[in-house]
Amino acid sequence: MNNTTSILGLDPIAIGDLIWAPLVIILLKVVVIFVLGLVATMLMVWFERKAIAGMGNRIGPNKAGPWGLLQTLADGIKLFFKEDLLPDRADRFVFKLAPYLAFVPAFLVWSVIPLGGDFSHGKGGIVTWFGHATRVQLADPPVGVLLLLALSSVAVYGIMLAGWSSGSKYPLLGSVRASAQMVSYEAALGLSLATVILLAGTLSTSGIVGHQSSFADWHVVSTGVIPFIIFMLAATAEMNRPPFDLVEAEQELVGGFNTEYSSIRFGLFFLAEFMNTITMSGVIVTLFFGGPQGLFNIPGIPGAIEGSIWLIAKVLVFLYIYVWMRATLPRFRYDQLMDLGWKILIPTSLGWFMLMAVLRLSRDEEWNRGLVAIVAAVIILGCVALMSTAVKVSKANREREGAMF
Amino acid sequence: MELVVFVFAAAMILVGGLGVVLRSHPVHAALSLILTLFGVAVMFVSQQAHFLAAVQVIVYAGAIVVLFLFVIMLLGVDRTEDIKTEPFKVQRPLAVIVGLGVTGLVTAAVITSRDVVATRGAGIIEPAMTDPDSNIRQLSRSVFGDYVVAFEVTSVLLVVAVVGTVLLTRKMKPASKESQ
Numbered sequence: 001m002n003n004t005t006s007i008l009g010l011d012p013i014a015i016g017d018l019i020w021a022p023l024v025i026i027l028l029k030v031v032v033i034f035v036l037g038l039v040a041t042m043l044m045v046w047f048e049r050k051a052i053a054g055m056g057n058r059i060g061p062n063k064a065g066p067w068g069l070l071q072t073l074a075d076g077i078k079l080f081f082k083e084d085l086l087p088d089r090a091d092r093f094v095f096k097l098a099p100y101l102a103f104v105p106a107f108l109v110w111s112v113i114p115l116g117g118d119f120s121h122g123k124g125g126i127v128t129w130f131g132h133a134t135r136v137q138l139a140d141p142p143v144g145v146l147l148l149l150a151l152s153s154v155a156v157y158g159i160m161l162a163g164w165s166s167g168s169k170y171p172l173l174g175s176v177r178a179s180a181q182m183v184s185y186e187a188a189l190g191l192s193l194a195t196v197i198l199l200a201g202t203l204s205t206s207g208i209v210g211h212q213s214s215f216a217d218w219h220v221v222s223t224g225v226i227p228f229i230i231f232m233l234a235a236t237a238e239m240n241r242p243p244f245d246l247v248e249a250e251q252e253l254v255g256g257f258n259t260e261y262s263s264i265r266f267g268l269f270f271l272a273e274f275m276n277t278i279t280m281s282g283v284i285v286t287l288f289f290g291g292p293q294g295l296f297n298i299p300g301i302p303g304a305i306e307g308s309i310w311l312i313a314k315v316l317v318f319l320y321i322y323v324w325m326r327a328t329l330p331r332f333r334y335d336q337l338m339d340l341g342w343k344i345l346i347p348t349s350l351g352w353f354m355l356m357a358v359l360r361l362s363r364d365e366e367w368n369r370g371l372v373a374i375v376a377a378v379i380i381l382g383c384v385a386l387m388s389t390a391v392k393v394s395k396a397n398r399e400r401e402g403a404m405f
Numbered sequence: 406m407e408l409v410v411f412v413f414a415a416a417m418i419l420v421g422g423l424g425v426v427l428r429s430h431p432v433h434a435a436l437s438l439i440l441t442l443f444g445v446a447v448m449f450v451s452q453q454a455h456f457l458a459a460v461q462v463i464v465y466a467g468a469i470v471v472l473f474l475f476v477i478m479l480l481g482v483d484r485t486e487d488i489k490t491e492p493f494k495v496q497r498p499l500a501v502i503v504g505l506g507v508t509g510l511v512t513a514a515v516i517t518s519r520d521v522v523a524t525r526g527a528g529i530i531e532p533a534m535t536d537p538d539s540n541i542r543q544l545s546r547s548v549f550g551d552y553v554v555a556f557e558v559t560s561v562l563l564v565v566a567v568v569g570t571v572l573l574t575r576k577m578k579p580a581s582k583e584s585q
Contacts (some may be wrong), residue, residue, distance in 0.1 A: 012507075029506075030434070091432070094432070094433075094436070126581070141455065142455050142456075142540070143455045143459040143540075144461035146456070146460070146463065148458060148462050149459075149467075150462040150463045150466075150467060151458050153462070153463050153466065153467025153468065153471075154462070154466065154467060156467065156471055157439070157471070160471065160474060160475075160478075161436075161474075162479055164432065164474070172478065175478075176475065176478055176479065177411055179471055179475055180475070183468060183472070183475075186467070186468070203456075203541065376497055
């Protein structure tokens with residue numbers, strides 16, 4: 001394997017000579033995934049408005065197209081033709097750059113999510129198109145999951161720089177909140193991911209999905225409860241969706257980081273936000289619920305297409321949960337948000353990760369697993385007691401100094 | 406292919422590095438730093454160090470520069486600095502000496518070890534080329550195996566730094582019972 005193939009070797013099709021058939025397949029995949037992303041986002045905006053309207057006993061968009069399906073398209077066209085404002089005190093270059101910094105990472109996440117393929121019986125999701133083996137996934141880098149984390153950390157810049165470069169107070173407040181929130185929750189996101197990586201033994205997304213080849217391998221107990229809940233909460237905070245949408249607290253900040261944006265630049269932020277919701281649901285399904293793996297065989301449909309159907313069904317469940325959370329839960333207060341992130345989510349995910357690592361080690365080294373579990377439980381209880389004492393002491397100190405909360 | 410990647414990444418690194426030094430606006434300088442860090446990450450990928458590349462982006466670009474920007478924004482120093490005024494007179498001559506010294510040392514190191522550097526694939530462990538996860542395995546073997554003491558001592562050092570920072574930011578009040 002020489003260096004050329006290693007750079008391109010994210011997809012089995014790209015290894016070897018790049019004659020035109022594989023090249024066309026790769027280009028086709030890029031185009032299809034891009035268009036799919038845009039259409040999915042469009043439908044997601046419609047879905048969210050319609051579902052929230054239903055929960056609020058309203059009708060929701062119903063004029064443009066059947067059931068109001070084209071409402072997002074109409075809104076997009078309207079945004080496109082609006083005046084593009086550039087505030088006087090804005091930092092011109094950064095102001096123009098920021099929307100792309102938010103939009104591009106949101107799109108790139110799509111490229112590492114396995115969107116289909118037959119993973120059953122260790123087939124590894126490889127499909128054959130026109131005589132070439134490939135994956136239903138744009139790229140399968142060896143550090144797949146870490147790439148997701150890297151992209152979500154790059155996405156912080158979009159929001160942060162947008163608020164700063166607007167050159168006015170409220171957007172700056174919004175973006176300072178956003179960056180503090182996203183940096184804090186990134187730690188919990190990464191730590192809850194670590195448990196999944198530990199159990200799967202690989203970083204690549206297709207490898208993780210391949211590892212969860214049947215329902216028994218989904219690790220319902222070890223990753224399906226604590227790491228999943230932590231990941232879900234941290235992802236919600238990372239996307240700045242309700243109940244963690246302090247970034248766009250309209251009542252306090254006029255509009256949040258995007259107050260000064262209009263026209264298509266605002267549209268890009270809007271698109272990125274909804275795109276992130278879909279891709280994060282896809283990531284959750286990939287990491288915790290077997291990606292395109294089905295619970296049972298759908299009769300009469302070939303394996304690769306069946307995978308995509310399962311994936312869409314699972315992603316829809318999470319999209320609905322996100323909409324439901326938005327319709328139901330009120331916004332967190334800022335100190336509650338930070339307390340939840342630093343005092344509950346990070347210690348819990350770290351503790352659970354250590355517990356899983358110890359159990360794994362005891363299995364490999366053939367120690368007495370019951371004894372190991374008891375010792376681990378005692379240590380965890382000790383840590384919890386220590387932690388809650390520390391929190392109580394610091395709270396008492398703050399109250400003595402006159403803090404109100 | 407490798408040459409093309411190298412040229413682009415090197416250009417990114419150089420432009421970014423020059424930007425950090427030459428841009429008078431702190432936020433622009435920080436953004437140039439991100440460009441440099443991404444260039445280094447691309448270099449890592451082209452040398453098959455995928456894990457290092459990802460960690461480079463997550464830790465440096467994703468956390469450290471974000472904190473830089475955060476501080477710049479919070480402290481309100483995001484104005485163009487006048488670089489003509491000089492707070493410390495010795496600073497610039499010293500910087501020139503240090504810069505020349507480092508350049509000389511690196512050049513000397515490259516020249517003396519040329520026969521090792523020039524050999525293609527020298528020092529590469531074979532399984533590293535085939536197993537995609539071998540990057541992480543080798544790193545963890547040396548970090549948690551061979552150099553575990555140094556690693557743990559470094560982490561203790563970091564904890565001490567964090568605790569020290571927290572203590573410095575706290576106002577030490579004389580303990581008085583009246584305030585209750």
